[in-house]
Amino acid sequence: MFHRRRATMAAFLLPAIVIYGAFMLYPLARGVYLSMTDSLGGPIANFVGTEQYRAMADDPKVTAALWHTVLYAAVVVVAQNGLGLLFASLLFRRPKVRKTLSVVLLTPTLVSPVMAAFIWSYLFAPEGGINALLGVLGLDSLQHVWLGDTSTALYAVAAVNVWMFAGYSCAIFLAGYMSVPTDLLDAAAVDGASGWQRFRSVEWPMLAPALTVNVTLSLIGSLKVFEFPLVLTNGGPAGATDTLTMLVYRNVFGGGKFAFGIAVSVLLLVTVVVLSSATSSLLRLRERRI
Amino acid sequence: MAMSLAACGGGSAGASKDGKVTIHVQAWKGGGAEPANVAEINKAFEKAHPNIKIDFEYITANDTYVQKLQPELLGGKAGDVIMVDTDKMKKWGASGYLADLSGESWASRIAPDAKPFAQADGKTLAMPMELIGIGLYANMDLLKKAGITEVPADWPTFLADLAKVKKAGIDPIALPDKSGWTGSSVFQASGSTTVYQKNKQWDADFLDGKASFNPDWKTSLEQLKTLEDKGYVNWKNEIGTDEWSQGPQDFSAGKSAFWYQGAWQVSNIKKAGFPVSFAPWPGGAEGTKPNGMLFSGTMWGVNSQSQQGDAAREYVKFWSQNENLAKYLEAENAESPFTDGTTPEATETTAFTTAFKEGRYRILPSNSWYAAAAETETGSRIQAYLLGKASAARTLKDIQTAASAK
Numbered sequence: 001m002f003h004r005r006r007a008t009m010a011a012f013l014l015p016a017i018v019i020y021g022a023f024m025l026y027p028l029a030r031g032v033y034l035s036m037t038d039s040l041g042g043p044i045a046n047f048v049g050t051e052q053y054r055a056m057a058d059d060p061k062v063t064a065a066l067w068h069t070v071l072y073a074a075v076v077v078v079a080q081n082g083l084g085l086l087f088a089s090l091l092f093r094r095p096k097v098r099k100t101l102s103v104v105l106l107t108p109t110l111v112s113p114v115m116a117a118f119i120w121s122y123l124f125a126p127e128g129g130i131n132a133l134l135g136v137l138g139l140d141s142l143q144h145v146w147l148g149d150t151s152t153a154l155y156a157v158a159a160v161n162v163w164m165f166a167g168y169s170c171a172i173f174l175a176g177y178m179s180v181p182t183d184l185l186d187a188a189a190v191d192g193a194s195g196w197q198r199f200r201s202v203e204w205p206m207l208a209p210a211l212t213v214n215v216t217l218s219l220i221g222s223l224k225v226f227e228f229p230l231v232l233t234n235g236g237p238a239g240a241t242d243t244l245t246m247l248v249y250r251n252v253f254g255g256g257k258f259a260f261g262i263a264v265s266v267l268l269l270v271t272v273v274v275l276s277s278a279t280s281s282l283l284r285l286r287e288r289r290i
Numbered sequence: 291m292a293m294s295l296a297a298c299g300g301g302s303a304g305a306s307k308d309g310k311v312t313i314h315v316q317a318w319k320g321g322g323a324e325p326a327n328v329a330e331i332n333k334a335f336e337k338a339h340p341n342i343k344i345d346f347e348y349i350t351a352n353d354t355y356v357q358k359l360q361p362e363l364l365g366g367k368a369g370d371v372i373m374v375d376t377d378k379m380k381k382w383g384a385s386g387y388l389a390d391l392s393g394e395s396w397a398s399r400i401a402p403d404a405k406p407f408a409q410a411d412g413k414t415l416a417m418p419m420e421l422i423g424i425g426l427y428a429n430m431d432l433l434k435k436a437g438i439t440e441v442p443a444d445w446p447t448f449l450a451d452l453a454k455v456k457k458a459g460i461d462p463i464a465l466p467d468k469s470g471w472t473g474s475s476v477f478q479a480s481g482s483t484t485v486y487q488k489n490k491q492w493d494a495d496f497l498d499g500k501a502s503f504n505p506d507w508k509t510s511l512e513q514l515k516t517l518e519d520k521g522y523v524n525w526k527n528e529i530g531t532d533e534w535s536q537g538p539q540d541f542s543a544g545k546s547a548f549w550y551q552g553a554w555q556v557s558n559i560k561k562a563g564f565p566v567s568f569a570p571w572p573g574g575a576e577g578t579k580p581n582g583m584l585f586s587g588t589m590w591g592v593n594s595q596s597q598q599g600d601a602a603r604e605y606v607k608f609w610s611q612n613e614n615l616a617k618y619l620e621a622e623n624a625e626s627p628f629t630d631g632t633t634p635e636a637t638e639t640t641a642f643t644t645a646f647k648e649g650r651y652r653i654l655p656s657n658s659w660y661a662a663a664a665e666t667e668t669g670s671r672i673q674a675y676l677l678g679k680a681s682a683a684r685t686l687k688d689i690q691t692a693a694s695a696k
Contacts (some may be wrong), residue, residue, distance in 0.1 A: 040381060040384055040385055041360055041364070041381070041385065042363075042364065042382075042384070042385020042386060042387065043364070043385065043386070044384075044385060044386070121532065122536075124530070125530060125531060125532075125536065126524075126526075126527040126530050126531060145524075145526040145527050145529070145530040146530065147468070147529075147530045148468075148525075148526040148527060148528070148529035148530025148531075148677075149526055149530075149677070150674075150677055150679060233468065234468065234469045234470070235670070236468065236469065236470055236529065236669075236670060236673055237468075237470075237529045237530075237673045237674075237677060238670055238671070238673040238674035238677060238679055238680075239670045239674070249353075250666065253353055253356045253357055253360065256377075256380075256381045256661075256662070256663070257663070
């Protein structure tokens with residue numbers, strides 16, 4: 001009886017396993033194999049062992065791109081979730097405008113990332129909208145060549161990412177807010193808790209699951225960022241916005257170093273898995289402690 | 291798997307019942323902002339070959355083109371005739387995707403200077419369509435306002451002209467460099483005079499380890515910095531500006547007296563309505579004439595997996611004939627890559643074509659040390675130099691490393 005049940009379960013699982021294996025595990029294994037060849041992208045591929053990984057370790061561009069990727073992700077995760085939380089908190093306290101403003105905040109997420117980056121490249125241009133606005137406001141001293149300066153380019157690119165997805169984070173935090181029991185909030189109000197005290201002692205702990213989801217999603221998304229640096233800076237100036245995905249793209253499609261590019265993509269995969277798993281585990285542990 | 295897909299054969303469905311064959315042609319010219327008279331030439335081909343129909347597909351240039359073609363070639367689904375440049379010809383040729391065209395009648399007509407760019411491992415893998423200039427654009431109306439009547443030919447005159455233009459309240463020169471192309475290309479254009487007039491064999495010497503970038507290319511690199519030191523450009527601004535979209539728009543709008551781009555933009559700039567001149571970068575010493583810099587641009591390759599190989603070769607042969615190719619060269623403002631070819635004349639490009647006719651030119655070595663990866667790296671290193679993040683010596687050393695990479 002028990003064996004029959006297990007056999008039935010296995011039969012039902014089989015299609016999913018086959019599909020997962022064919023479209024996820026096989027390409028992954030194939031990718032790892034290709035990273036150990038000298039493939040130029042054609043049918044000819046000779047096994048070269050760890051040669052591409054050794055070349056990667058010796059390449060300062062890879063180290064720089066790894067650092068840019070992690071820094072970019074850190075900036076985006078903090079800024080996007082900080083803003084998302086701020087907006088959600090304000091909207092939670094303003095039920096009358098909540099629906100309208102939620103739609104406004106979510107609108108940027110509906111735009112194609114390539115299109116958004118293209119528009120922002122005009123806004124960030126030396127004579128573009130942002131500098132013009134600063135001029136109109138009398139803040140000429142703050143005018144800057146945002147994408148042409150190595151010290152600001154990565155942050156400018158990250159700002160577009162934050163602009164686009166802060167509304168998305170806000171929506172998740174807002175959903176978290178809706179699950180906060182009103183009894184708790186009422187009790188805190190009766191006890192005379194101030195707005196900040198209510199947030200710190202009641203809302204923030206109760207938002208832990210929403211925080212876990214938001215941080216994990218934004219971390220994975222920003223580590224894999226591609227469209228924004230590609231369109232806004234093409235990895236420049238002087239490689240200041242080169243991320244791991246840009247290196248993968250450039251080597252696979254432009255540089256003819258197909259196997260090397262695949263090896264960088266394996267490094268990216270490992271980075272995403274390690275960082276997102278560690279963050280997610282820590283945040284879930286925190287949830288359980290609260 | 292790749293091999294079994296390859297066996298499916300590339301290109302179009304093939305011959306129909308009435309004996310007509312269709313060939314699928316893929317290119318990054320012939321559509322968008324660069325129609326390049328391709329439609330007219332294709333029409334003429336179909337008229338001359340009633341049994342062959344052309345299924346032409348325009349694909350956006352650069353990354354988009356490679357992204358589409360690379361998997362199609364791997365899957366055996368790419369066109370029968372595909373547009374390539376030297377870099378793609380080398381890569382796709384090495385992967386066995388391109389047919390050997392060495393036996394074609396036009397192969398022996400390729401000019402000796404252009405031949406290495408269409409060949410790999412001793413085989414002719416593509417038919418060169420053009421040698422196209424990259425150089426300095428001048429808005430002659432704005433120069434006239436500053437009291438200048440002709441485009442500068444040497445570096446001291448160029449600096450003097452830039453000073454005059456600036457004094458007249460005109461933005462002297464636009465060198466948008468967001469993708470790093472302009473910096474890298476001006477470096478090459480300047481070197482075409484400052485390096486190659488001293489040593490025509492520099493590329494061969496470099497590959498043999500007998501020449502190095504430092505000090506040979508120091509003047510070329512420093513010219514870029516001089517433009518900022520004298521107040522004619524702000525490199526931070528230029529690196530924040532896109533050379534492919536904003537650059538042509540700004541120059542067409544008459545925002546600067548000089549600009550740097552390829553001859554393929556002449557047709558578009560002419561539409562702006564002001565007299566324009568396209569000339570070699572004036573990088574040489576006082577009283578010298580500059581070398582033009584040419585790029586071995588577009589070429590036709592035949593897919594080795596094509597089931598319509600004969601028709602595809604016929605198509606390429608048609609393009610090689612002077613009367614057909616001239617229409618393309620006219621649109622591109624380019625020079626013919628054939629020994630007996632006809633190069634169209636245009637007033638806008640007189641300064642450049644004169645340099646070409648007088649033998650004052652150098653072709654970018656895009657098949658050797660200046661392949662795509664080295665070009666990208668050079669652009670990035672030059673950006674760092676122009677932003678004050680690296681010294682000239684460091685930059686030249688980095689370029690040397692990029693150019694030496696296998």
